[in-house]
Amino acid sequence: MNYDKRSLLSGIKAFIAETGDMAYFAGRFFREVFKRPFEFKEFLRQCYNIGNRSFLLVGITGFIIGLVFTLQSRPKMVELGADAWIPSMIALAIIREIGPLFTALISAGRIGSAIGAELGSMRVTEQIDAMEVSGTNPFKYLVVTRILASTLMIPVLVILSNFLALYGSFLVEYLKGEVSFRFYFDEVFRAVKYTDLIPSTIKTFFFGFAIGLVGCYNGYYCKHGTAGVGIAANTAVVKTSLMLFIIDFVVALITDILFLS
Amino acid sequence: MIQKSVQKNVVISIRNLNKKFGNHQVLEGFNLDLYEDESLVIMGKSGTGKSVMLKCLIGLERFDQGSISVMGRNMEKLSSEDLSYIRSEVGFLFQGSALYDSMTVRENLEFPLRRHKIKFGHIKNTTPLIQEALESVGLQHTLDLMPDELSGGMKRRVALARTLILRPKIILYDEPTTGLDPITSKEIVFLIKSVQQKFQTSSIIITHDVDSARHLADRMILLINGKNYAEGTFDELDHSDDPRIMAFFKS
Ligand SMILES: Nc1ncnc2c1ncn2[C@@H]1O[C@H](COP(=O)(O)OP(=O)(O)O)[C@@H](O)[C@H]1O
Ligand SMILES: [Mg+2]
Numbered sequence: 439m440n441y442d443k444r445s446l447l448s449g450i451k452a453f454i455a456e457t458g459d460m461a462y463f464a465g466r467f468f469r470e471v472f473k474r475p476f477e478f479k480e481f482l483r484q485c486y487n488i489g490n491r492s493f494l495l496v497g498i499t500g501f502i503i504g505l506v507f508t509l510q511s512r513p514k515m516v517e518l519g520a521d522a523w524i525p526s527m528i529a530l531a532i533i534r535e536i537g538p539l540f541t542a543l544i545s546a547g548r549i550g551s552a553i554g555a556e557l558g559s560m561r562v563t564e565q566i567d568a569m570e571v572s573g574t575n576p577f578k579y580l581v582v583t584r585i586l587a588s589t590l591m592i593p594v595l596v597i598l599s600n601f602l603a604l605y606g607s608f609l610v611e612y613l614k615g616e617v618s619f620r621f622y623f624d625e626v627f628r629a630v631k632y633t634d635l636i637p638s639t640i641k642t643f644f645f646g647f648a649i650g651l652v653g654c655y656n657g658y659y660c661k662h663g664t665a666g667v668g669i670a671a672n673t674a675v676v677k678t679s680l681m682l683f684i685i686d687f688v689v690a691l692i693t694d695i696l697f698l699s
Numbered sequence: 700m701i702q703k704s705v706q707k708n709v710v711i712s713i714r715n716l717n718k719k720f721g722n723h724q725v726l727e728g729f730n731l732d733l734y735e736d737e738s739l740v741i742m743g744k745s746g747t748g749k750s751v752m753l754k755c756l757i758g759l760e761r762f763d764q765g766s767i768s769v770m771g772r773n774m775e776k777l778s779s780e781d782l783s784y785i786r787s788e789v790g791f792l793f794q795g796s797a798l799y800d801s802m803t804v805r806e807n808l809e810f811p812l813r814r815h816k817i818k819f820g821h822i823k824n825t826t827p828l829i830q831e832a833l834e835s836v837g838l839q840h841t842l843d844l845m846p847d848e849l850s851g852g853m854k855r856r857v858a859l860a861r862t863l864i865l866r867p868k869i870i871l872y873d874e875p876t877t878g879l880d881p882i883t884s885k886e887i888v889f890l891i892k893s894v895q896q897k898f899q900t901s902s903i904i905i906t907h908d909v910d911s912a913r914h915l916a917d918r919m920i921l922l923i924n925g926k927n928y929a930e931g932t933f934d935e936l937d938h939s940d941d942p943r944i945m946a947f948f949k950s
Contacts, residue, residue, distance in 0.1 A: 556801075563797055563800075564793040565797050565798075565800070567793065568791070570759060571757055573783055573816070
């Protein structure tokens with residue numbers, strides 16, 4: 439009992455300390471992101487890497503989610519005589535919640551862990567030190583570019599995922615309800631308002647920032663030893679996932695207060 | 700050897716260096732002088748702070764107490780221009796080579812060349828310099844290979860070429876032969892010797908390997924418990940009857 443209390447307490451302490459470190463890391467990002475030189479080539483390379491690593495996975499899962507979601511909700515909607523509502527209901531669920539959150543979670547597994555492992559191994563093998571003595575600020579070159587790339591690319595991936603999810607949903611409606619493409623997407627665009635689009639789009643930038651930030655943080659401060667690299671990659675995923683849900687919750691709260699009530 | 704030391708200029712000087720990680724006192728009163736053109740070998744057990752000491756020298760690691768002067772510049776109060784200058788004049792060969800594994804050999808060598816503008820300004824065509832650096836380590840043909848296509852010995856050579864490309868006056872070698880087979884180790888030792896002669900560099904070489912020390916050392920320092928335990932030429936230390944010194948030389 440006593441032991442539990444103490445380990446809980448030290449766990450909370452460690453959590454707070456780490457949150458502070460990460461906030462400092464984020465602060466350093468904002469200080470250095472506007473300083474010259476801007477490592478444009480490395481930034482583009484990271485954007486390409488992120489897109490290239492994830493677009494297939496994100497696209498396929500998005501498509502399947504839209505498909506399955508529609509398959510499962512359809513019988514009940516038909517029973518209630520509300521089949522005409524299916525496109526708008528699915529669209530809202532996907533655009534406001536499912537698309538961004540799923541894409542971000544998948545990307546945390548794919549991109550966050552890749553960044554964590556890459557920077558972790560560069561730290562352990564002294565490549566980061568080598569960069570620094572070669573007249574380069576490694577934080578700018580490695581961290582700033584990756585966080586920026588992730589902040590900008592996750593929204594792009596979410597848009598891709600949303601479209602494919604809607605297309606998957608449309609396919610079910612087309613095959614089962616003989617709904618035309620035109621009708622389906624007219625319904626979708628009628629249902630989705632700016633008050634849906636804006637908060638959920640803003641949210642995706644925060645998701646992207648969180649994924650890049652945590653991945654970089656864990657890799658950049660990777661403890662020595664090759665075992666540290668695996669841990670860096672793994673903890674990046676766990677922490678990012680938790681952070682994504684928290685961001686999701688906060689954005690939902692704020693949106694609710696601002697637009698809905 | 701002492702004669703030589705008296706005449707030459709001191710290029711690096713460390714006085715009473717102290718460095719702690721948490722409660723772990725790594726360096727405690729370490730001193731060092733490196734003379735121009737000298738090849739100084741430092742031996743010490745693993746984890747005694749040899750790498751930390753080199754990193755303090757080049758501003759990669761802060762130190763708690765003491766003073767370090769590199770080419771007449773005080774490492775504590777250093778403008779960023781001076782730090783940049785020192786880093787272009789003092790090459791660092793990292794323990795595991797530290798080649799950038801997402802870049803080709805050419806890009807690895809191009810990296811310091813393009814970024815240390817302080818030394819060469821903007822270079823239009825880097826290829827001749829890259830070729831020349833690779834030739835001096837005997838690896839012209841690896842230009843477009845990736846680091847993971849190279850053997851351990853080749854990686855060290857490329858890393859040395861990456862260091863040489865800036866024409867440093869001093870090179871710090873962190874365990875240049877560790878992890879290599881005996882034959883490759885010997886090749887690296889002779890390469891270091893030829894670099895010292897060809898480029899007139901002063902060197903600090905960290906090693907565990909008695910053979911490397913024998914071939915490379917003008918003078919040696921044994922690092923024990925965070926400070927200099929003994930200093931002298933290879934022969935002087937090799938013939939010592941102090942058991943703690945003898946422990947390094949028995950093979
Ligand atoms: N960044 C660091 N944080 C904490 N401890 C460190 C750090 N770097 C080195 N150490 C510790 O300092 C000691 C000396 O390390 P090092 O200089 O790498 O030894 P070596 O003489 O083998 O090169 C080791 O015990 C190591 O664990
Ligand atoms: Mg070491």
